Amino acid sequence: MNEFVERQIGLRWPRAVRRSYEVVIVGGGGHGLATAYYLATRHGITDVAVLERDYIGGGNSGRNTTVIRANYGIPDAVNFYQRSVDLYAGLEEEFGRAVMHSTRGVLWLAHSEATLRGERARAALNTACGAETVFVGPDEIGTICPQIDLTGGGTYPVLGGTYHPRGATARHDRVVWGYAEGAMRLGVHVHQGVGVTGLHRDGGRVVGVETTAGRIDAGVVVSAVGGHATVLASMAGVVLPIRTHPLQAAVTNHYAPILDPIVASADLLVYISQTPRGEFLFGAEIDRQASYSRRSGHDILALCARRVTTLMPFTRQLRILRQWTGSCDMSPDYSPIMGVTGTDGFLITTGWGTWGFKAIPAGGEALAETIATGRPAPLIAPFGLDRFERDRTRADRGSAGTH
Ligand SMILES: Cc1cc2nc3c(=O)[nH]c(=O)nc-3n(C[C@H](O)[C@H](O)[C@H](O)COP(=O)(O)OP(=O)(O)OC[C@H]3O[C@@H](n4cnc5c(N)ncnc54)[C@H](O)[C@@H]3O)c2cc1C
Numbered sequence: 032m033n034e035f036v037e038r039q040i041g042l043r044w045p046r047a048v049r050r051s052y053e054v055v056i057v058g059g060g061g062h063g064l065a066t067a068y069y070l071a072t073r074h075g076i077t078d079v080a081v082l083e084r085d086y087i088g089g090g091n092s093g094r095n096t097t098v099i100r101a102n103y104g105i106p107d108a109v110n111f112y113q114r115s116v117d118l119y120a121g122l123e124e125e126f127g128r129a130v131m132h133s134t135r136g137v138l139w140l141a142h143s144e145a146t147l148r149g150e151r152a153r154a155a156l157n158t159a160c161g162a163e164t165v166f167v168g169p170d171e172i173g174t175i176c177p178q179i180d181l182t183g184g185g186t187y188p189v190l191g192g193t194y195h196p197r198g199a200t201a202r203h204d205r206v207v208w209g210y211a212e213g214a215m216r217l218g219v220h221v222h223q224g225v226g227v228t229g230l231h232r233d234g235g236r237v238v239g240v241e242t243t244a245g246r247i248d249a250g251v252v253v254s255a256v257g258g259h260a261t262v263l264a265s266m267a268g269v270v271l272p273i274r275t276h277p278l279q280a281a282v283t284n285h286y287a288p289i290l291d292p293i294v295a296s297a298d299l300l301v302y303i304s305q306t307p308r309g310e311f312l313f314g315a316e317i318d319r320q321a322s323y324s325r326r327s328g329h330d331i332l333a334l335c336a337r338r339v340t341t342l343m344p345f346t347r348q349l350r351i352l353r354q355w356t357g358s359c360d361m362s363p364d365y366s367p368i369m370g371v372t373g374t375d376g377f378l379i380t381t382g383w384g385t386w387g388f389k390a391i392p393a394g395g396e397a398l399a400e401t402i403a404t405g406r407p408a409p410l411i412a413p414f415g416l417d418r419f420e421r422d423r424t425r426a427d428r429g430s431a432g433t434h
Contacts, residue, residue, distance in 0.1 A: 040128065040208050045220040048244045052080040052220070054402060055240055055249035057227045057263060059083025061092035061203075061388065062380045063255030064210035064221070065395020066402070071217040073396070074403035079219045080249075081211075082242060084226030088207035090257045092388065094357035096280050096314050097203050098293055098302065099389040100137050101162040102195040103430040104153055107413040108366060109160040111393055114410060116162070116197050118392030126209035130201045131307060135292050137198030138167075138176055140342070142187040142298040149429060150193045150297065157195070164195045176292050184341040187299060198293055200304060203388060210395070230266040230377070237267050237376040251402055253378045258323065258358025260381035267377045272363050272419055276317040277324055278385055278433075279331045279356045283349035285309035294342065295432055301338035302432060303346075311349060313339050316433045317359055317385060327354040359384045366425035369394065369411045370401050378402065379416065385433050 054070060056063045059081050070076040083089075099119050101112035122130050141147040150166060157164035168191050169181050181189045211221050222244070229241035230252065239248040254263045258275040286309050295302035303313045315335045332354060340347050362368055362382030367390065369380050380398050383390060397408035407415060418424055 040212050042208065042212055043215040045222065048222055048225060048247065049220065051248040053078035053250045054253065055247060056081045056253040056255055057240065058255035058257060059087035059221060059223065060090045060255060060257050061207055061210065061391035062383065062394050064207060064214060065391045066253060066255060066380065066398045067219045068210040068214040069396045069399035070402060071214050071219050074399060076403060077218040080247065081219065081221045082225045082227055083223050086223050087211055087221065088204050091357040091359065092207050093204050094355055095203055095388040096312050097200045097388055099199040099201060100195055101197065102137060102139065102153060102157050102164045102193065104156065104427045105425055106156065106160050107425060108427050108430065109157055109162050111410050112389060113162045115390050115393035116199065118396065119199060119201060122209065122392065126213060128205065128209045130205045130209055132199060132201040134197060134199045137195040137293045137295065138172060138192060140189050140192040140294065140296045142183055142190060142296065146297045147190050150191065154193050163197060164193050167192055167194045176294060178290055178343050178345065179294065180342060180344050187341060200293065206391060227263065235375055237374060251376055251378065253380065255380050258360050260360045260379065264379060267372065267374045269372045269374050269377065271381060273360045273381055274321045275323055276321050276359050276361050277356050278314065278317045278359045279327050279354060280312065280314035281332060281335065281351050281354040282306065282310040282312050284352050286311065286349060296342060299338045300433060301335055303339055303343065311346060317361065323358055325356045325358065327356045364424040364426045365428040365431040367394065367414050368416050369398055370407050370415045372416055384431060386431055
């Protein structure tokens with residue numbers, strides 16, 4: 032399928048905002064729209080509104096570096112992300128739309144003995160959970176990706192790593208639009224330019240939202256607002272253990288396609304891929320200072336450029352053309368937080384940090400099941416908010432690719 036020859040995406044915008052919906056989803060990013068899509072397609076629940084204060088995909092879902100993988104460090108996460116990898120692989124068929132899904136493999140490099148041991152463990156755990164990841168030495172890495180300087184510029188020699196063959200990329204905005212189109216086709220209302228400014232409660236229960244377009248009553252309100260999760264949750268009296276940090280990324284000028292896999296370094300905390308247009312796309316750690324700022328800066332660019340050119344010296348010839356920033360909802364254990372909140376009628380999908388694009392299909396599917404059945408879907412049950420008070424955190428920082 033080709034994005035350039037197919038007909039225009041048929042987004043059926045509703046004429047007016049209704050005063051009441053069975054489900055109101057706040058946030059028109061990938062997670063909000065996927066939840067609406069699966070509510071409609073899998074459970075026949077179409078009396079749903081997605082309220083987006085800016086434009087759909089204008090948050091992190093349209094700003095990420097599109098890495099899809101399931102090579103996580105704990106079984107619950109591997110199972111969850113593996114479901115998403117599977118759903119992504121079938122998304123073009125599901126939508127009847129190009130999302131430019133491309134399976135290219137992820138190479139995860141280790142430059143220290145400690146990381147090497149961790150990667151060996153990751154390969155064993157992933158494989159036991161059904162997500163293929165193989166431990167590879169420098170020679171195999173050189174074969175899979177000859178562009179890597181295995182000496183690491185003489186400072187960071189590549190000692191080994193893991194290779195995850197089903198690692199993939201997809202074009203982020205088309206994923207967002209595909210979910211929106213599919214949900215709208217079945218009658219879901221997606222409203223752009225409608226911001227939620229407050230929540231209405233009756234006793235302890237959330238019963239509606241106050242918006243820039245007036246009050247809307249709701250059977251269930253879902254918060255899918257990315258980096259603004261704590262703001263909305265606080266309106267429902269829910270305290271989330273989330274801190275919002277900026278994350279930046281950049282692309283270079285076009286270059287003849289030569290880089291097949293996505294390459295990440297667990298020690299240098301940098302990752303690189305080449306887009307279908309030939310740009311080298313890279314990113315690194317979150318900004319250390321918590322903030323809602325989306326300003327991009329030279330510091331991270333200089334840091335990334337140093338790390339990327341250390342791994343792939345030929346990239347010194349390239350020029351950075353574009354840089355941007357998103358707002359990441361970082362959880363303390365680097366795992367997502369999904370489902371009920373302890374406040375009736377108010378559910379959340381958050382804690383997506385630097386890793387939530389790959390989770391959009393499985394996250395939306397499981398949250399829709401949770402809403403439709405009134406029970407946590409088994410795949411996301413381990414990621415409930417109550418895990419923090421039960422001392423059942425799902426620590427997986429080593430898989431997040433950031434500090
Ligand atoms: C630079 C960068 C690179 C990344 N790379 C990757 C990657 O390679 N792989 C990966 O898996 N993940 C990656 N991520 C993370 C990923 O992008 C996010 O986790 C994911 O997109 C979150 O989706 P979302 O739907 O929860 O949030 P968003 O896409 O941020 O959507 C939330 C929406 O809510 C809206 N909103 C907020 N408040 C309100 C309100 N009061 N009323 C109405 N609407 C509101 C916002 O405008 C926004 O559109 C990256 C993130 C960044 C910033």
